Amino acid sequence: MPHIYRCTLELHDSLYFATREIGRLYETEPVLHNYALCYALGLVDSEKYDTTVAEEHSYCYFCPEQVPMYEAHLTPLNQRGIYVTPARAVRHAAVLNTWKYADNRYHVEMQKTQKNIPSFGRAKEIAPESQFEFFVVSQKSLTFPRWIRLGKWMSKAQIDVKELPDPKRQAAREFTFPYLLNPLDVMFTHQVLSYDTVNMPPVSLIRNVCLVGEFYSLTGLNLPAQMEYRFSS
Template sequence: MTLYHCTLTLHDNLFFATREMGILYETEKYLHNWAISYALFKVDYIPQPYRLHGQAAQKPGYLDTNAEQNLLYLNQAGIYVFPAQPLNWSYQVNTFKAAQTTYYGKSKQFGDKGADRNYPINYGRAKELAVGSEYRTYIIAPDRVKIPRWIRLGKWAAKVRVDVIKIPDSVLSVQSGTYRCQHPLNPLDLTADTRLLLYNRIVMPPVSLISQAQLTGDYWQSKPEDWTSLRGQFPHLPESICLPRGAYYGASYVATA
């Protein structure tokens, strides 16, 4: 398996409703690894049904073996994508008018009861990640995996550029013990042998992420001298790498199911 360093650059505003506070719909600054995984590999590795019917059309199937479109196909292909860490980011707040349908609301005209001010009451504000925001993530995959140059993310299918750097095995060492991971992680994807000691929780659907985690288990660590030499060629790389080994989609879920 090979480790890839990826930089994601937003070329459109990126929106997904992490928190809904009244009329404000806020986007978390972190990017969920499950969303990135679908965006990167749904064409070549994850089946794409033409159309879903009934309950299957409304039920998420991330780790459901009965769902035609699930992340377990990437486990079979030996692919895993970590959550994305924000490097440079900013927000843009946009106001939109909410649509009216007969089954949940009644259209209000200007001057009508409940709409006595000079704008409609059926509106919302979306706090979106702005164009130019940059993110870092890592991919564990076979040597000849196909990683697209451009992907689409979020509710509005925002255009995102993907820049990939292949990390040589010679600059990484395998360690075991207690370590601190600066990169965000998905706790549901950590193996049963990995123990979480301390962490900050990032509340976001469908599964909350963690950051600044202290863990015990097997992990990859960059070799200082070799890594410094590699950073001379690729300045976008971080000062060091420390990532858990053996992560795969639903690792903790499968262990407890």
């Protein structure tokens, strides 16, 4: 049986990433995508790639090109038998910050801007002390970092991990999973009957999911089995 971990994440800084843009408002949904968690947990490591892949798709703190390489970065986790679910908010609060680009010169000749850069706006961020919860499934025992960083501001967060004892794999039947899932990662192994949608990039998530398939029976929870990172063509 795999190792299954229940992870609790607590923010020590405000967390910002633009889930949606509404005019001048840039809103952060209280949801953490499983792609982002893989990077934050340090699971995306170019040294663990195949050599030819590492040279072409190495991942580092600074990215010279803002081009997502999720398939190249996350597919090796399937080979290692590691899967991270998206994180739901256990409790959270929001803070609203206004930002503005200003020119400090006393006289500025008003000219039409040549770039599509907003001069001011508001960012709705997730406040410090907000808590999130997610699960990690691994074929081998994992060691987790105590502290990670997330979002555009590289916000600091603390991780507490508890390994769930004695997971039992159950045969395929209908069950409900109230937490968040990435639909691409379950649609090939499970029949998804109903769900609520959380619209966000790069892949919208689903929650309160009713589905048919194999699952791990945990204390008070049924976690879908056979989840892997999959990508739309």
